[in-house]
Amino acid sequence: MKIFSAQQIKKWDAFSILNNPISSLQLMEIAAGSCVEWIIKNYDPAHSFCFFCGNGNNGGDGFALARLLYEKGFDVTVFADQNKKFSAEALVNFERCKAISGIDIFGFEHFNDFSFNESTVIIDALFGIGLNRPVEEATAKLISFLNDLNFPKVSIDIPSGLIPDEMIGVNAAVFKADHTLTFQSWKKSFFHPESGIFCGKIQVFDIGLSKEFYTHEITNDYIIDDSLIHETYKPRSEFSHKGTFGKATIVAGSFGKIGAAVMATKACLRSGSGITFVTAPNCGYEILQNSCPEAMFISGGQNYIVDFDFEENSTFGIGPGLGTHPGTETAILKFLKNTIKPVVIDADALNIISENSEHLKLLPKKSIITPHPKEFERLFGQTQNSFERLRLARQKAEELQIFIVLKDHHTQVITPQNQVYYNITGNSGMAKGGSGDALLGIITALLAQGYSSQHAAIFGVWLHGKAGDFAGEKFSKEAMLPSDLIEEIGNVFKFLAKKNPSD
Ligand SMILES: NC(=O)C1=CN([C@@H]2O[C@H](COP(=O)(O)OP(=O)(O)OC[C@H]3O[C@@H](n4cnc5c(N)ncnc54)[C@H](OP(=O)(O)O)[C@@H]3O)[C@@H](O)[C@H]2O)[C@@H](O)CC1
Numbered sequence: 269m270k271i272f273s274a275q276q277i278k279k280w281d282a283f284s285i286l287n288n289p290i291s292s293l294q295l296m297e298i299a300a301g302s303c304v305e306w307i308i309k310n311y312d313p314a315h316s317f318c319f320f321c322g323n324g325n326n327g328g329d330g331f332a333l334a335r336l337l338y339e340k341g342f343d344v345t346v347f348a349d350q351n352k353k354f355s356a357e358a359l360v361n362f363e364r365c366k367a368i369s370g371i372d373i374f375g376f377e378h379f380n381d382f383s384f385n386e387s388t389v390i391i392d393a394l395f396g397i398g399l400n401r402p403v404e405e406a407t408a409k410l411i412s413f414l415n416d417l418n419f420p421k422v423s424i425d426i427p428s429g430l431i432p433d434e435m436i437g438v439n440a441a442v443f444k445a446d447h448t449l450t451f452q453s454w455k456k457s458f459f460h461p462e463s464g465i466f467c468g469k470i471q472v473f474d475i476g477l478s479k480e481f482y483t484h485e486i487t488n489d490y491i492i493d494d495s496l497i498h499e500t501y502k503p504r505s506e507f508s509h510k511g512t513f514g515k516a517t518i519v520a521g522s523f524g525k526i527g528a529a530v531m532a533t534k535a536c537l538r539s540g541s542g543i544t545f546v547t548a549p550n551c552g553y554e555i556l557q558n559s560c561p562e563a564m565f566i567s568g569g570q571n572y573i574v575d576f577d578f579e580e581n582s583t584f585g586i587g588p589g590l591g592t593h594p595g596t597e598t599a600i601l602k603f604l605k606n607t608i609k610p611v612v613i614d615a616d617a618l619n620i621i622s623e624n625s626e627h628l629k630l631l632p633k634k635s636i637i638t639p640h641p642k643e644f645e646r647l648f649g650q651t652q653n654s655f656e657r658l659r660l661a662r663q664k665a666e667e668l669q670i671f672i673v674l675k676d677h678h679t680q681v682i683t684p685q686n687q688v689y690y691n692i693t694g695n696s697g698m699a700k701g702g703s704g705d706a707l708l709g710i711i712t713a714l715l716a717q718g719y720s721s722q723h724a725a726i727f728g729v730w731l732h733g734k735a736g737d738f739a740g741e742k743f744s745k746e747a748m749l750p751s752d753l754i755e756e757i758g759n760v761f762k763f764l765a766k767k768n769p770s771d
């Protein structure tokens with residue numbers, strides 16, 4: 269799914285209004301209607317709803333929603349600033365609300381002495397995607413007051429105070445929602461940790477904006493959604509043998525970190541690799557042969573890797589638990605100098621590369637690197653926030669002609685063509701040592717099977733997150749282990765096969 273900027277969403281609204289028999293007010297009514305449906309499913313009529321509405325169209329959504337909810341029998345109170353000019357659509361909906369005697373409307377100055385009842389739900393419709401400057405002091409105070417209230421909080425379209433496409437200012441006043449009900453598409457700020465933290469759970473409602481606009485409007489930002497994955501996933505052909513699905517070699521492990529090699533190798537095996545090798549030091553021989561009997565062991569040294577042979581037609585995934593011993597460094601750099609096939613690089617292999625910026629040039633074109641924020645910083649330098657980090661990643665992916673998988677709550681796959689794919693599978697239960705090793709194994713297996721680097725990276729992060737979600741459901745986010753995630757990869761493939769109409 270494409271992600272548009274706030275400016276493009278506004279263009280999309282305008283295009284839809286101009287080219288379809290629908291008005292701005294009708295769109296607002298549809299938007300409010302979809303919120304009502306969600307609220308009815310999630311809150312019983314014993315709840316009282318307090319609306320905080322701004323003067324733009326986000327406020328207009330709030331007024332429309334307040335009215336529709338009142339008509340459904342809910343108790344509704346509205347706070348708004350009647351001294352400021354409303355947008356045309358907000359004014360219409362404000363007047364409609366005012367005409368209903370059962371809806372009390374107060375000025376913002378009364379928020380302090382209003383007695384909220386126990387079953388209050390706060391609805392934030394102060395600002396939407398039209399916020400174009402810092403929130404004024406009085407509104408900031410209101411937002412801070414609301415944030416301190418211990419009631420469920422729902423934001424309409426975007427938590428007020430967030431900038432849709434950019435980093436918020438230091439100490440910016442932002443409404444902290446439990447749920448964000450957003451229209452038509454995700455906003456970029458939902459994906460970034462500094463702003464995403466204000467959104468709670470996100471629901472996206474299709475309000476029927478023009479499909480033609482969606483198809484033709486150009487963007488470089490995408491969500492990795494189910495439809496993209498169904499286009500990418502290649503079901504296994506029946507007329508095949510192990511050679512059809514490629515050879516993968518995992519280069520991993522050192523004394524005390526053989527577990528990382530086990531995780532990466534198991535994930536590679538579970539992700540469909542035809543023939544799998546694991547190059548590791550001899551100290552890991554027994555544990556690897558016992559835990560991953562399907563993989564062939566290749567010795568790379570005694571307690572850490574110092575040298576390894578490589579077959580040109582194998583796909584390499586290098587890094588988990590390697591350590592950064594000078595001998596290992598020499599072996600990895602020698603390998604990179606002698607290979608032209610795309611490789612997958614993570615963890616200590618990234619740390620080895622980050623020792624010298626010249627090493628980056630050794631990465632074969634279309635390789636995939638999978639740094640977490642700290643590894644990214646070691647490789648490319650410090651950035652102030654995740655938006656800046658992403659900008660730098662775009663620049664580096666293009667410069668080096670590689671794919672960067674920037675691991676985060678919403679991992680981003682950055683292509684050499686300056687595109688960004690945000691992942692929406694996965695959960696906080698995956699924030700544990702070993703998770704990254706599994707990701708390397710998955711991506712290596714996909715690349716070995718003939719997926720392009722772009723597809724291997726995109727499908728790999730989605731698969732990893734989805735398996736993590738399945739494991740989280742089974743064991744809880746706290747208790748789930750990366751090993752559980754690896755065991756769930758099979759269920760994700762089953763899920764895909766079931767959903768694939770050609771299967
Ligand atoms: N048909 C449609 O278009 C649909 C739109 N929809 C809804 O509209 C929302 C976008 O509405 P919007 O563009 O009116 O802006 P909104 O976010 O309400 O901001 C309010 C206005 O406040 C102003 N302002 C900005 N910053 C400020 C600040 N710090 N402090 C004070 N004032 C500030 C600024 O006006 P300015 O003062 O610059 O003239 C801005 O225009 C969108 O998020 C969705 O909820 C849906 O109904 C679907 C159909």
Ligand SMILES: [K+]
Nearest residue numbers: 392395426428
């Ligand atoms: K809002």
